[in-house]
Amino acid sequence: MTGLAVVLAVLALSPFVWLLLMSFKTNAEIFRFPPRLLFDATLANYAALWTSEFRNSFANSLVVSVASTVLSLLVGVPAAYALSRWTRRGGGAITLWILASRMAPPIAFTIPYFLVYRHLELLDTRTGLVIIYLTTNLSLVIWMMRPFYDQLPRALEEAAWIDGATMWQGFTRIILPLSGPGLAATAILCFLFAWNDFFFALILTRTEAMTAPVAVVNFMNYEGWEWGRIAAGGTMIMLPVLVFSFIVRRYLVSGLTGGAVKG
């Protein structure tokens, strides 16, 4: 059984490994079949990328992803805490609203944002992207953090209140430090969502604020089939994703499903 699992894993991962290897190949090597197992690896594809416009796009991706993550956490975390402690009615409706914001097809937001951004001059700006990423990330924060707070006993902050702390202090000094791991996982998932986005950036940016995923696709469409560079660009986009995903692998399922199933 274990042997079968290993074989399947190798098989399932081979397309991914192929792209990784391609990014270190020269064009001649890419077209060679059967491929040589030991080829002369080159960093030329990466060097060519780093001296091109791609560097700006990579920076855009970083800035926009970090900004939208920080904003969503600032606004969303207190809400997640309050909703967890709130026993009043209306919780179900808010849950559905948040879930629907996560689930809505991106084009549903893109059309109105595109029309409004034309007037606000937010097309092709990083600010514009940060705002539209909030639609998903704010919901994600509330959704992921609420189950964390559900698990923290109320006695914790109640003890602080009895000792004379204000409610805000009870939250910031007692509850927040205890939810550190949850915050880290949520922050990473927010970052990944913005970093992975293709559709919003494709439509709402042109040149100035273009993100890395859109830039890589532009190699395909406008600069001929530079396979080596496309593979190198793809690899650079996926590297931070692989590292971060490995860190939060325990929280991936509950992050994607909002705690419907706890992994």
Place this chain on the structure above:
Amino acid sequence: MIAERTAGFARQQHRFFLFCVAPSLAVLAIITLLPSIYLLVTSFTPLSLTRPETLWDFSQPLENYRQLRADERLHNSVWVQIKLSFWTVLLQLLIGLGLALLLNVKSRLLEALRTVFMIPMVLPPIVVAIIWKVIYTPDISPMHGVFRAIGWNVPALITDPEWALTAIIIADTWEWFPFTMLMVLAALQMLPQELIDAAKVDGASGWQVTWHVTLPFIQGVLLVAGLFRLIDSIKAFPLIYILTDGGPGSLTEVTNYYSFLQAFNFSYLGFSSAITVVLLAATLLLSWLIVRVVGWGVRVD
């Protein structure tokens, strides 16, 4: 005296919670609710960016919806969507379930393999699309290389009318089988060992345990996983954009993609809004179904 103080405390607490929730609700209202309303409004106009005067033209508010019913290409896109959703959700559930059962053994190696199998799901969708573009491009594809070596004459799958949709289904299944696998694994870890032991004591074989004990235990998770994948399959975009651009013809053009073409290639934003309103309603309905199935509405405090 004490009652008075508790009442004051409750009021204070209520105010504090409102203070915490209000910013989020306000921001969500501005960034999700208003745009949805605006989308509904534009769906009542013949808005096209090439004719600015159409922006506030409400003379025939239901014209777009009338066209929805007559548009053959749209009906085709719904049919393509149904085929894509059906096959990807089914395959992902089967493969995810199979792998989860295979990997649900206490062993260091198998636990490491879980992480390995997770990779396709966490890759940026655009990278997944590039990977499959490479595999489906005969010049550089290792798959086509193997086919040639053994003398099979296989056409380029993504430009072949017979194969294009299948090619997308394969790529999408590869990208998302880890999701169902992880969900099933999570559920399997909650399966009480006593249930399995009891069945074994009664003489059940390994297959019988799987069929009569394990499967009934995880059917709820399978349903939720399937619903999540179903909603996501409606949003399929990068794979189709990179691999087939909806073609050949409109054989791989799902509704979401058709709406994108109408809005941002043909500039018919009004008509596209009407299509999107229908899509949005469908996702809302499915989300509501998930909330019901999972039971978030009824929280036990």
